[in-house]
Amino acid sequence: MSAELRKRGRPRGRTAGPGAEDSGGIRALDRALDILDLIASSSGLTLSEIGQRLDMAPSTVHRVLVTLAARGVAETDPATQAWHVGPTAFRHGSAFMRRSGLVERARPLLRRLMEQTGETANLGILNGDAVLFLSQAETHETIRAFFxxxxxxxxxxSGIGKALLAHVRPAQLRLMLQGMELQRFTDKTLTEALALEQDLARIRARGYSLDNEERTPGMRCIAAPIFDLSGEAAAGISVSGPTLRMSDARLEAMSEAVIAAARELSFGMTPARGTGAES
Known part of the structure; x- marks a missing residue:
């Protein structure tokens, strides 16, 4: 299971009780998705490593992996015995990205934004209590952000994360913050709800968010929301790079470029559905 899932308090491995299926879930399917999520977030894990991380018996992990492999959702490298996601998982993910057409429409704008700023441009959406990155145009600089x-x-x-949070309805935002663990990544991470809410108010006022070394020391990110036809912030676009290049002197010009790209992508989107955000 990914670190994000554990932090949300999702049951691990075999801890589900006998009523798990009665509550609307299928325990075996839940385990399979836990395994798929874990291998998708790694660069390859052996069967024993998967079992240890998810607190699952090796026999259970083996049965799940064999089933996933039969459908092409997972595959193993015979040389290393490490498991990875398979081609069918890519097909499923591609179907999700085709749904709104956002990735295709954003691709030339990401490229243009990267060329304008000299930094990596990113596209992401709200996915539960995290940002899910959908596309990226990488800078040619040696030191660069990579998502x-x-x-x-x-x-x-996250720049995109805060840009999206800033436009969540107040009642929904309160519920989200109550259920979120504001993990500290650096000494600049906003780990208090009040401090985060004050930052979100500033973001709404100026039209863009700033991740100022809050996730990774020495890295900055400027982001702006992309609105769908219903006026909801359904996605975000950003540029990320080292603080030495994304200096205070460049922030105004770079933020203007990000906001312009977000506006160009906005309102052509259909209303967001099933991205993991509560309605």
Whole structure:
């Protein structure tokens, strides 16, 4: 199970009680998805490593992996015995990204934003209590930010995450903050709800968010929300890079470029459905 899932308090491995299926869940399917989530967030894990991380018996992990492999959702490297996601998982993910057409429409804008700022441009959406990155245009600089599609990042310590949180309805935001663990990543991470809410108010006022070394020391991110036809902040676009290049002197010009790209992508989106956000 990924670290994000554990922090949300989701049951691990075999801890589900006998009423798990009665409550609407299927325990075996839940275990399979836990395993798929774990291998998708890693660069390859052996069967024993998966079992240890999820507190599952090796025999259970083996049965799940064999089933996933038969459907092409997972596959193993014979040389290392490490498990990875398979081609069918890519097909499923591609279907999700085709749904709104956002990734295709954003691709040239991400490229343009990268060329304008000289930094990596990113596209992401709200996914539960995290940002899910969908696409990226990498800078050619040696030192650069890297968020490959499928990467998840904490909302409170992410440029796109805070840009999206800033436009969540107040009642919904309160509920989200109550259920979120504001994990400290650096000495600049906002780990108090009040401090985060004050930052979100500033973001709404100026139109863009700033991750100022809140997730990774020495790295900054500027982001702006992308609105759908219903006026909801359904996605976000950002540029990320080292603080030495994303200096205070460049913030105004870079934020203007990010806001312009977000506006160009906004309102052409259909209303968000099933991204993991509560309605």
């Amino acid at each position: 490959p599609p499928g990467t998840r990042s904490a909302l409170h310590a």
